[in-house]
Amino acid sequence: MIKKTFLILFAILISSSSLFAQTEQQIKDKLKSQGITSSSQIKAELQRRNMTENDARKLAEKYGISYDQFIASYIVGGTDLNTPPKKTTTIKPIIPPPPPNPPKKTVKKAITKTVKKSGGLTYFGYNLFKNIPQSFKPTEIGPIDPGYIIGPGDVLQLYIWGAVELQYQLTVDIQGNIFIPTAGQFFVSGIAYKDLQKKLINYLSKFYQGLKTNPPKVFLDITLAKLRPIRIFVLGEVAQPGGYNISSYATVFNALYSVGGPLTSGSLREIRVIRNNKVITKVDLYDYLLKGKLIGDVRLQNNDMIFIPPRGKTVTIKGEVLRPAIYELKGNENLQK
Incomplete structure (x- = not known):
């Protein structure tokens, strides 16, 4: 167990920066000199410094090093906790970018090109x-087919005039409803455009009785302001x-x-x-x-x-x-x- 702990710490120290580069014998000597021969003793050393393993891992993350490197340097090595580790600069070889590929002709242009024959x-x-x-x-504008079916995404323009004057732009939502501020929701999806005005008059006459008086005192018109794609x-x-x-x-x-x-x-x-x-x-x-x-x-x-x-x-x-x-x-x- 002790030898395994030594080897893990040794591998970590060799792969880190020059701050941690030591021989295996030096690591063993340093651990023995500190009286640390097991992982439980490392935890005890952390407790002695009023630190938990979770605290040590957070500090290691803050310094940009692994937990094992932190233990080797700051707990075993005696480095001051206020001293961040030295960072080594790695020089990467400059690789020139590959030459750009020649632009490819789009399939559309290549296929739709006029084909010539003999002569x-x-x-x-x-x-x-x-x-x-x-x-x-x-x-963007034009006559509306009377049979056009209202659906989500359509935008309706509602006009009410006479004894009452109102004007609303109403978008059909994904459930197929429009919301009239003075009358609430009304389901319109699936209704043919030619039937929409009659259905709205029947519904809104509950709120504006003048729509159905004889002669009417309130008038209504509904148009399509924008059609859905x-x-x-x-x-x-x-x-x-x-x-x-x-x-x-x-x-x-x-x-x-x-x-x-x-x-x-x-x-x-x-x-x-x-x-x-x-x-x-x-x-x-x-x-x-x-x-x-x-x-x-x-x-x-x-x-x-x-x-x-x-x-x-x-x-x-x-x-x-x-x-x-x-x-x-x-x-x-x-x-x-």
Whole structure:
């Protein structure tokens, strides 16, 4: 037991700074000279100095050394407790930083780059998504679909006028409630926008009887000041398929621009919008590119999916024509139509 204690103290002293560097024989001699031959005697020595083992450990932590180093120096070595240990300076070799890696091209840019074929012809229509014009960003205001379902995150503007005049901006909380200062909480989540005013009149008539008098003396109007963002999914032949949070006013074109459009391996003519596992519309971008028509550009709803299938069969048109390029054909199209 004594020899084991000697060896532990010796290993600690060798690994510490020069303050603690001593030979094993010197440590033994110093311990014997102090009459310390066991760990219990070390604790007794601490008690003699009016210290507990916990006090010694706290002082060791304060000085930035281990508990064993503290015992060897301040209890056995006789160093003054007010004298902090000397710190040795370690010189670390200076290692030059590795050369920076060359910037990697993003997957999106690498994939969406226009593919050229023989004769320098490109696939028609894909350069539409190179730049995003301001006109295709979703507007922050617009007509509200009467069937729009109120949900958490929507901000409502309530107006009451007539015999009583009040105006409140009310945010639908995560539980689906709004808090009207003069009437308390009212649950609105899941109510269609077109039905909201009628339900509010029925509820608030308990507090403002003039809402239901004939003729009414109090009038109420409720509007949507801010719509919550919706989450949609864009899948298929796009650079980064997945879920996206977009404005509630966004349409199919807005969503396509937000993801950089289809890859050249994807179709521009059979873009499908799927809602509740049903295809509600198909978008043919050639209608817009060649005719200026936004056919099928519906406003998106929460959890809608836009699916871009692989590009269909193609035909190359070159020579003395207006737009030499590689064109995608629909299933029922040919050179005659």
